[in-house]
Amino acid sequence: xxxxxxxxxxxxxxxxxxxxxxxxxxxxxxxxxxxxxxxxxxxxxxxxxxxxxxxxxxxxxxxxxxxxxxxxxxxxxxxxxxxxxxxxxxxxxxxxxxxxxxxxxxxxxxxxxxxxxxxxxxxxxxxxxxxxxxxxxxxxxxxxxxxxxxxxxxxxxxxxxxxxxxxxxxxxxxxxxxxxxxxxxxxxxxxxxxxxxxxxxxxxxxxxxxxxxxxxxxxxxxxxxxxxxxxxxxxxxxxxxxxxxxxxxxxxxxxxxxxxxxxxxxxxxxxxxxxxxxxxxxxxxxxxxxxxxxxxxxxxxxxxxxxxxxxxxxxxxxxxxxxxxxxxxxxxxxxxxxxxxxxxxxxxxxxxxxxxxxxxxxxxxxxxxxxxxxxxxxxxxxxxxxxxxxxxxxxxxxxxxxxxxxxxxxxxxxxxxxxxxxxxxxxxxxxxxxxxxxxxxxxxxxxxxxxxxxxxxxxxxxxxxxxxxxxxxxxxxxxxxxxxxxxxxxxxxxxxxxxxxxxxxx
Amino acid sequence: xxxxxxxxxxxxxxxxxxxxxxxxxxxxxxxxxxxxxxxxxxxxxxxxxxxxxxxxxxxxxxxxxxxxxxxxxxxxxxxxxxxxxxxxxxxxxxxxxxxxxxxxxxxxxxxxxxxxxxxxxxxxxxxxxxxxxxxxxxxxxxxxxxxxxxxxxxxxxxxxxxxxxxxxxxxxxxxxxxxxxxxxxxxxxxxxxxxxxxxxxxxxxxxxxxxxxxxxxxxxxxxxxxxxxxxxxxxxxxxxxxxxxxxxxxxxxxxxxxxxxxxxxxxxxxxxxxxx
Numbered sequence: 169x170x171x172x173x174x175x176x177x178x179x180x181x182x183x184x185x186x187x188x189x190x191x192x193x194x195x196x197x198x199x200x201x202x203x204x205x206x207x208x209x210x211x212x213x214x215x216x217x218x219x220x221x222x223x224x225x226x227x228x229x230x231x232x233x234x235x236x237x238x239x240x241x242x243x244x245x246x247x248x249x250x251x252x253x254x255x256x257x258x259x260x261x262x263x264x265x266x267x268x269x270x271x272x273x274x275x276x277x278x279x280x281x282x283x284x285x286x287x288x289x290x291x292x293x294x295x296x297x298x299x300x301x302x303x304x305x306x307x308x309x310x311x312x313x314x315x316x317x318x319x320x321x322x323x324x325x326x327x328x329x330x331x332x333x334x335x336x337x338x339x340x341x342x343x344x345x346x347x348x349x350x351x352x353x354x355x356x357x358x359x360x361x362x363x364x365x366x367x368x369x370x371x372x373x374x375x376x377x378x379x380x381x382x383x384x385x386x387x388x389x390x391x392x393x394x395x396x397x398x399x400x401x402x403x404x405x406x407x408x409x410x411x412x413x414x415x416x417x418x419x420x421x422x423x424x425x426x427x428x429x430x431x432x433x434x435x436x437x438x439x440x441x442x443x444x445x446x447x448x449x450x451x452x453x454x455x456x457x458x459x460x461x462x463x464x465x466x467x468x469x470x471x472x473x474x475x476x477x478x479x480x481x482x483x484x485x486x487x488x489x490x491x492x493x494x495x496x497x498x499x500x501x502x503x504x505x506x507x508x509x510x511x512x513x514x515x516x517x518x519x520x521x522x523x524x525x526x527x528x529x530x531x532x533x534x535x536x537x538x539x540x541x542x543x544x545x546x547x548x549x550x551x552x553x554x555x556x557x558x559x560x561x562x563x564x565x566x567x568x569x570x571x572x573x574x575x576x577x578x579x580x581x582x583x584x585x586x587x588x589x590x591x592x593x594x595x596x597x598x599x600x601x602x603x604x605x606x607x608x609x610x611x612x613x614x615x616x617x618x619x620x621x622x623x624x625x626x627x628x629x630x631x632x633x634x635x636x637x638x639x640x641x642x643x644x645x646x647x648x649x650x651x652x653x654x655x656x657x658x659x660x661x662x663x664x665x666x667x668x669x670x671x672x673x674x
Numbered sequence: 675x676x677x678x679x680x681x682x683x684x685x686x687x688x689x690x691x692x693x694x695x696x697x698x699x700x701x702x703x704x705x706x707x708x709x710x711x712x713x714x715x716x717x718x719x720x721x722x723x724x725x726x727x728x729x730x731x732x733x734x735x736x737x738x739x740x741x742x743x744x745x746x747x748x749x750x751x752x753x754x755x756x757x758x759x760x761x762x763x764x765x766x767x768x769x770x771x772x773x774x775x776x777x778x779x780x781x782x783x784x785x786x787x788x789x790x791x792x793x794x795x796x797x798x799x800x801x802x803x804x805x806x807x808x809x810x811x812x813x814x815x816x817x818x819x820x821x822x823x824x825x826x827x828x829x830x831x832x833x834x835x836x837x838x839x840x841x842x843x844x845x846x847x848x849x850x851x852x853x854x855x856x857x858x859x860x861x862x863x864x865x866x867x868x869x870x871x872x873x874x875x876x877x878x879x880x881x882x883x884x885x886x887x888x889x890x891x892x893x894x895x896x897x898x899x900x901x902x903x904x905x906x907x908x909x910x911x912x913x914x915x916x917x918x919x920x921x922x923x924x925x926x927x928x929x930x931x932x933x934x935x936x937x938x939x940x941x942x943x944x945x946x947x948x949x950x
Contacts, residue, residue, distance in 0.1 A: 190694075
């Protein structure tokens with residue numbers, strides 16, 4: 169009986185221990201499971217939503233959020249925009265294009281564009297905070313700060329009435345500032361300086377004041393997008409003394425096709441135009457250089473007929489007598505050689521500076537037919553794969569670089585004499601004259617930046633008249649420019665912040 | 675006899691409790707592992723593959739930098755860049771390895787500059803990386819004529835623009851790279867880090883004046899559209915219209931460009947295996 173009781177008790181104890189152990193094990197397992205589950209499921213995940221790269225930037229006063237790769241997200245995504253004291257909450261769907269809306273997803277390469285310019289006060293703060301929240305599953309996609317750099321697009325236009333005024337008569341300049349951008353712009357200052365020979369009469373402006381002594385128009389009222397401000401200035405046209413040195417380089421094709429009679433017309437043209445003080449100023453503002461080109465393979469191809477000489481009353485006789493004794497050269501048109509020699513001669517002048525005005529006049533009756541490489545000498549080369557026509561263009565580009573030419577002041581023009589082949593004419597117009605695009609003159613254009621021109625002379629006998637009209641135009645025209653010098657907002661498109669007109673007093 | 679049976683039953687009951695506990699335990703572990711495998715592992719792999727895509731983008735940025743510098747130095751030396759293909763598997767779980775491809779393409783890009791009377795055409799080759807992801811979206815990274823492009827079919831964006839400059843408002847200088855592969859060493863596919871050796875060969879300048887239109891044939895017209903719409907072009911005052919086709923881009927300038935200098939840079943590249 170005692171043994172049976174002991175057995176029963178041992179069995180019960182064994183069961184209890186096993187039960188307790190199992191319960192303990194279960195309890196421990198549940199605790200571990202709950203802990204791991206909490207860690208995996210409940211703890212914040214790094215990025216439980218879609219893996220997406222979105223970048224934010226400001227473009228033309230629009231906040232552009234662009235999908236730069238990864239998974240597409242729903243267009244129901246919410247975008248929070250914070251700047252200054254303003255908080256906005258927008259839906260991506262409302263600010264995407266119709267193509268993006270088709271699939272309801274904000275996918276790769278697609279943009280949400282929010283017009284910040286609808287909040288003019290945004291220009292007052294330094295940055296915009298942006299947050300994008302995905303809708304399903306709800307998760308943060310992006311936080312970023314976009315630095316504010318508001319941009320405007322102002323432009324200026326100048327017109328003159330009449331276009332060819334008489335000396336001593338009034339002329340009216342109309343200067344208009346346009347706001348082509350999408351935000352208001354204030355604090356604009358514009359410079360429009362009358363040349364010293366002009367007499368200021370009056371001005372009128374919708375807003376702001378114009379000081380004719382400084383040429384500054386300022387205190388202009390804020391210009392709204394699409395709006396404009398207009399200033400008109402009336403002045404009496406007078407004699408203008410150039411305020412910069414002009415280096416005039418004349419390149420004459422003296423090759424074998426020029427006959428003795430033609431040479432007489434050329435000499436006459438030079439002497440008549442340059443010897444006329446009313447169209448060729450002698451105040452020491454113009455330096456003239458003349459180079460003649462033409463030759464045969466292996467021989468000399470060009471020469472300096474008139475070294476750089478500043479034209480004054482003291483030098484004019486020497487200049488005219490030199491030009492009156494110009495002689496031709498034999499052989500072919502070595503245009504590139506002439507351009508290179510002319511370039512090197514002018515840059516070697518004691519007064520040379522890239523800031524000077526540079527005018528190059530090429531007088532020729534055909535395309536280049538002999539070439540010089542840029543190798544320091546002016547002997548004809550065999551080419552090395554380059555033809556004479558291309559070599560001339562290369563030499564012309566070399567000259568433009570060496571002179572540091574700019575399209576507001578400098579130019580290469582051409583006189584095409586007795587040219588019957590249209591392709592030769594288009595070569596002068598499209599590849600030689602500068603700035604491009606070139607045009608046929610007369611009439612001479614009065615807008616800026618400049619455009620190179622080609623004048624056609626049917627025969628050499630026409631040359632004196634055409635040369636005189638070119639000299640009159642090139643050396644007597646007056647450049648008036650208006651440029652925006654200040655505004656409250658940065659304008660990256662500076663190309664249209666300056667405009668000008670050319671007038672040639674009659 | 676009756677007592678013997680009862681004792682046996684009690685012993686068996688204690689055995690059943692142990693089995694039940696073990697089954698429950700195994701069930702819990704299976705459930706846990708199952709949830710991890712189906713919910714979390716794909717998410718981890720997606721993150722890992724996305725991270726790998728960023729790494730490759732960085733490597734391609736370095737590759738573009740190398741080729742840009744080579745073209746400026748004009749030194750006939752070979753410089754190596756490293757591109758990593760594929761992602762490693764997850765530790766313990768031993769899953770998630772991917773395999774990518776890297777290829778030096780042949781004549782995949784063509785650009786034609788035209789003026790009123792003349793035109794200049796150039797065909798170039800480039801380097802293309804293509805991912806074969808399991809969970810993250812597939813991406814293509816292409817170095818094409820000097821432009822670094824990221825593509826997720828069917829669209830593309832520009833990551834890095836080719837070397838270029840605009841002076842005097844309308845004079846454009848554009849550097850285009852023609853990357854030629856060595857026969858038999860222009861394609862790899864798999865997992866690992868691969869060497870891409872690049873050597874400068876030559877540079878030639880072509881000039882075309884008064885360009886009025888540009889035609890491009892490429893798999894990534896959107897990216898090239900981004901380039902020609904960049905602020906440098908827009909702010910230079912050029913006015914133009916752009917037509918985007920399936921594999922073409924046509925740009926028509928209303929005012930002709932003064933001079934268009936096209937610097938063509940020939941580069942030789944070859945692929946080699948660094949390690950598996």
